[in-house]
Amino acid sequence: MGFLKTVGFSRLRSGLSKTGASLGRLLGRPMVDEAWFEEVESTLIMADAGVRTSQDLVAALRKSLKSSPIDPASSPDGLSNRLIEILSKQLGAVTASPLASLSGPRIIMVVGVNGAGKTTSIGKLAHHYQSQGERVLLAAGDTFRAAAQEQLQVWGSRNGIDVIAQAKGDPAAVAFDAVKAGQARGASLVIVDTAGRLPTQAHLMEELKKVKRVLAKAIVDGPHEVWLVVDGGTGQNAVGQVKAFDDALGLTGLVVTKLDGTAKGGVLLALAHERPVPVRFVGVGEGIEDLQPFDPDAFAAALVQA
Ligand SMILES: Nc1nc2c(ncn2[C@@H]2O[C@H](COP(=O)(O)OP(=O)(O)OP(=O)(O)O)[C@@H](O)[C@H]2O)c(=O)[nH]1
Ligand SMILES: [Mg+2]
16 A cells, blocks of 8 residues: 555545544454444444444444454454455445546546535646646536636646636537537547536536536547545535436546545445445645545545544
8 A cells, every 4th residue: 555655645644533533542442342333333423424334334343353353452453454444345335447548538527516626626637637648628617607717727727738618608518619629639638617506406407417418419428427526524415415416417436525624534435335436536635736546445544543
C-alpha cells in the first residue's frame, strides 16, 4: 500500500479520525465479549455505515473470529487487522475497474445535488487525467447560474484547458457542442458539468435525462460515464442520493467528496452494501491535488487506524 504514505492518505486519515479513534480504542481492549461486539456495531453505525450494514459487518467479524480466534494480549494488532480485512472486503464491492480505452473522446457526465462538489471535482479530475496524458475539454453544462460557468472557467485556466460554454442556452445544447468540439479538436476526454438538483425535483431530473439522450445522439455509446458526486458528510442521505440518481440515469461511478472534513467515511460501507456503484475517486480538500483514486484497503485502514 504505497498510497498509505502519500499526503492524500494522511488527509483522509485525519478526516476520518473520529471513527478511527473510537474503533482504535475498542480494538486495543483486552476483552472480546458480547459487549465488545455491540460496541463495534454502534461505532460503525455512528460512523454512518447504517444499521443493516453495521450488523452484517459485525456478523462477519464474529464469524471470522470464531473460525480463527485472536488473542489480543499476544497479538496487539490482530483485531485491527482482522477488522480492516472485513471492511476492505466490503469496500471491494465499490472498487472501480480501469476505464476501457476508446478511440474517440470519452464523455463523462457529472451530476449531483447542490453543493456536493461537482465543479470542484471536475477541476481536480481535469488535472488528474491531464497528468496521465489525456487531452481534456470541459463543458459548462450548469447554465442555471452565470457564476457556475465562471467557476468552471477558472478551473479551465488553472489547468490550461478549454471550457465550452454558451452565454444562454440549455445544458443539452452545451453538452452536444462540447462533444462536437472534442471530436474536432482531438480531445480524449470531455467532462460535462451540470447544475445541482435534488432527485425529488422531477422536472430537473427530466432535464438530466435529456442531456444524457442528447449525448447518446452526439457520439456512439455516449455518455460513456455518468458519475454522481456525493458529499461524504451527508451520511445516510448519500445512500438515498445514489439510489435515486442511479434509478434515473444509470450511474457508472461515484466521486465522494469532503472526506477531509466532518465526514465519517462509514457511508462508503453502506453504499458498498446497499447500492454498489463503483467509487472512482475521493475528495480530500479544496485544492487541485486533493482528489485520490479510491483504494479499498487504504480506506479501510484509514477508518480503523486513524
Ligand atoms: N473540504 C472540501 N471541500 C470541498 C471538496 N470538494 C468540494 N469542496 C467545496 O465544496 C463547495 C461546493 O463545491 P462546488 O464544486 O461548487 O459544488 P457543486 O456541486 O458544483 O455545486 P453546485 O454547482 O452549486 O450544485 C466549494 O466550497 C468547494 O471548495 C472536498 O473534497 N473537500
Ligand atoms: Mg457546480
